[in-house]
Amino acid sequence: MDQIASLIATSDDEDDERDRPLNAYRFASSDNAKGIVAEAIRSLLNYEHRSGLTRNKRRAADQETFDLTVDAILSDLMHHHLVDYPGGIYVTRSNRHLGTKSRYRPRAYSKVFPRILDLLAKPELGYVRQDTAPPIPGASKSTVIRPGPTLLSRMDDGDIETSDLDEHPHGETIILKRVKDADDYWDEGGLEQYADTPTTERYRHELAAINQWLAAADLGYDALGIPWPHTSFDIDDRRLRRVFTQARFTSGGRMFGGFWQQLRKHERRQGLKIGGEKAVELDYGQVGARILYGMAGHLPATGDLYSMPGYNQQRDGIKKVMSAMIFAERRLDRFPKDTRDLFRKADRIGEVVDAIEAKHPLIKDHFHKGLGHDAQFIESSILVDVLLDLRAKGIVALPIHDAVMVPSSKVLVTKETMLTVFKAHARVEGTVTVED
Structure with missing residues (x-):
């Protein structure tokens, strides 16, 4: 690259x-x-x-x-x-x-x-x-x-x-990546030049407001009790950028940057402080699958979307395979990278895909259509609006793709905000988990 x-x-x-x-x-x-x-x-x-x-x-x-x-x-x-x-x-x-x-x-x-x-x-x-x-x-x-x-x-x-x-x-905060060359194994996707529009200018203005807000936030970190090795970081590294994919501004759009994204999960959950309070992480649950249901115009199935009959101990694997099915443009014929060990030796990818489709017949036709980047755009738009809403409420929030970290005293109002914004964008109910 x-x-x-x-x-x-x-x-x-x-x-x-x-x-x-x-x-x-x-x-x-x-x-x-x-x-x-x-x-x-x-x-x-x-x-x-x-x-x-x-x-x-x-x-x-x-x-x-x-x-x-x-x-x-x-x-x-x-x-x-x-x-x-x-x-x-x-x-x-x-x-x-x-x-x-x-x-x-x-x-x-x-x-x-x-x-x-x-x-x-x-x-x-x-x-x-x-x-x-x-x-x-x-x-x-x-x-x-x-x-x-x-x-x-x-x-x-x-x-x-x-x-x-x-x-x-810094220079550009609104990044557009071009489409990768499918015939070139070494192509990791370069940057695409673009002309500004009212949409890109709005994205840049929103991110500038968020970055200015985070630059002035009272953030701290206490490594006491956190096992080695410790991740090196600069606590003043807080600037975010949005990265759009597939050479269009309706694809991807996740926010990257900020020292907290460099930290390992246990480090940020144990050591990060906001306004002197312990920072708590709130995650959207089953976000990709729920957004896909909304794109298809259907309500999600009840219960855990990643729970499959016959795969009770393979939930983590089901989650990753289902995500790959949302991004893939053709039916999976092998286990995605780093997922094979999450299944039993006797499990076959075709059977796993069949089980997922049987569990989710209402969105079966939306798998293997390359909709992952579109779903990710909806996810990123949700996170931007969550940050802007919390900023208006005076609550500092640090984004991590489909999650935010907030002061422990602001968990309930943050969860309410996250659920409201999710439904407005995805057109279905979301779920939010408070991570310890």
């Missing part, structure tokens, strides 16, 4: 601790941090002059981009080191992506980005260590970078802390 696309990449694996994308909006905000960046810029310019790499002085606009890029790289590396994230930071060196005009690309990502990175990584300068990806067809084109010895030394000398670093106002 290229770096510009991977700026909005996400994972459903809460224990995933891979390298992270560069935050190209980071900058040095204190005098000590600014001094490190300024010294690095002087060192790079002197190196270029001594080595004969530049003959003419850069134009003012080009020098401004140069300085901003150095600042972004070093500041994010310093932040990454201070927060003690596992792994490194990955970036792109692709001229095709860096040289193409895009609403998604930060200013620091330009055609000169690889050149600046190489200068910072010169052994004589030692600000960056970089591991360049090998030119293997189909493999990732990302380069992984880490702080070099010079940068680490300057950080120690300046007693740099996360408070010495800040972020510029």
